[in-house]
Amino acid sequence: MGAGKLAVIALLAAGTSAGWAQVRPITPPAPVKGDDQTGAFLPAGVESADQATERVKSHTPDPAKYPVPRTSWDAKPDFSGVYWPTVAIKPAPVPLESLYRPDAREYREGGGGARGLIDWRGIDSPAYHCWPPSPANGSTALTFQLVSAPGFLLMLNEGGGTFRVIPIAGADGRQPAHARRPSFQGSSVGHWEGDTLVVEVTNFNGKPWLGAARPPAQPPQTSSNALRVVERWSRPDGQTLEYQAVVEDPQMLTGPWTGPVQRRGMLPYDSIQEALCVPDPELYARHREYAASAAAARGGGPARGRGGRGGRGGGQ
C-alpha cells in the first residue's frame, strides 16, 4: 500500500515537475504543505497538483480564445498533447457500486479474474502488478500523451509506459480490424461523430477492475470478459480534453454505467518521459510473506475472500 502510493506520488511529481521544468530552472524542493504531498517534490513557485486541479476545474472552455487545433489530413480535432491533471466536472449519475449484481459478490470477494494477486484485500491490485490502466475505469489518473495520426489515435501512458493503439474508421466507412487476443486494455476501434471521437472497446480479458474501490473496505470492482466500453473523446478548446465512458458488463452489472465527465488540462511539453513499471519478483516475495503473516494474525485463514480464487463469471 505504502509503496504503491509513494510510487504514484513520485510519478505525479515527475510528470508535473517535468512539465514546468521546460520553463523554469529546478530549485530546491519546498516543504510539504497540507495534504498535497506532491508539493514536497516541487520547486517553490511551481504549480502543485492541487493548484493544477483547481485551475483545470475552474477553467471555462473558450474555443474562440484557444482554438482547437485540426489535423492537416482530415481536418478533425487534433488530440496531440500531454494531458494532466484530470478532474471530474460532472459526476457519474449513479455510483458504479450501485449497479453491481448481488450474485457477483462471491466472485468479487475472491479477487475476481485477477489471478496472480498476492493479497487482494490489502497491498496489491492490478496496478501493483504493472498491469496497464484499463479504459474500463476511465483509463488513468496519471499523465498521458495522445497522438493524432492518419487513421490512428495513440494513447501513451507515462506511468508504466504502456500504450493503446486506437484505429479510426475512415471517412469512406472502412472499418479497422479489431485486435485478436483478449487483453487488459481491450480492442479499441474509433469513429467520428462530428468532432467527437467515439471509441468502442471490446475483447477484454476479464482482469481489469472497473473502479477505484479497494479492499478491504469494499470488494474489488471486477470485470468479466463480457465487458464493453464506449468512450467519447472531445476537445472543448485548445487547452483541454473531455472524456466520458459508458461501461457495460452484463455478467457484473445490472445495466450500463455512465461514468463522470472528466476534463484534462495540458502540460507545456510534447513528449512524456520514460517511467516503466517493472514487476519485481523479490518485492512480491516479501509482500507474500507479509500477507501470510497478516493472515495468520487475522486468525490463520488464507488471505483470500470467502469465495477463494474460483468463482463464476469473467476470467479467461
Add this chain to the structure above:
Amino acid sequence: MSRRALTLVAVGAIAAALLTGCREAARENPAQTSWGEPDLTGVWKADIPAANAGSDAFNLAKLEGLYTAGARERMKQLSAKDDPTLQCIPPGFPRAAMLGQRLQIVQRPGFAFILTEAYPVARIIPTTGRAHTAEQYLFPSHLGDSTARWEGDTLVVDVISFNGEGWLASPQDRPTAGSTGVWVTSAAMHVIERWRRVDADTLEYRATVEDADTLTAPWETPAITFRRQPAGRIEEALCRTEDGAETYLARLGS
C-alpha cells in the same frame, strides 16, 4: 477590370493550379505521407534467420572482439540469467530489431512513434532534426532520448542517455566458441539508427553503436530487413514475470 489585372488573375490561377497539382501528386505518392515525408508507417516484422550454431547473422563476433578489458571483467561476473529482458525490462534498439518481433510505426508531422509488441513500449522520436532534450532535463533510461532527421528516404535517429542496463544481444547469441551470451552496455552508449523505406513492403534497418566505456570502437549491425505484415495493428502483449520469458514469447507467437 484592366488587362493587367486580368493577367495577374490568370497568373495567380495558374500558380494555384500548379500548387494544388503538386500537393495532390505528393498525396498520391504512396511512398510519402500527405505532408511529404517518407512513409514508414505500418506493422513490420524483421526477417530473422533461424538460429544455427556458429551462424552470426548480426555481426556479433565483431562486437565480441570490441569489448574493453574492463567490460570483459564485468561480463565475467554475469551469465545468461542476468539478461534484463527476463525481468520484463524492454530491450532497447538495436537489440529489439534483432528479436524478430512485430513493431508498429505511426507518423504525424514532426514525429515518428515506434511501438514494439513484445515488451511493449513506445518510442517518441522527433523527426525535425531538433536538438536532444536539454542536458539538465535528461535522465538515464532504458530506451534513451531520441531525435531524428530525414536524409532522403532514410530516417536517421540519434539516441543518447541510456541507463547502461540494457544488453546489445541475447544470451542465445553465441557467435564464437568463447561466447558467454552476455552483452553489456554502459550509460555512455550512443546509437545511430537508419530506418530506410526500400519499397512499399520493405524497410531496411541499420544501427551503429558507440560506447566509449565498453567498446574500443563503434560496432555496426548488418542491414536488417523488415517486411510489412498484413495486420493493421499490433496486439497488447504484456510481459509478466510469472510467465517466464520463454512462455511469454511463445504466447506472443501464437
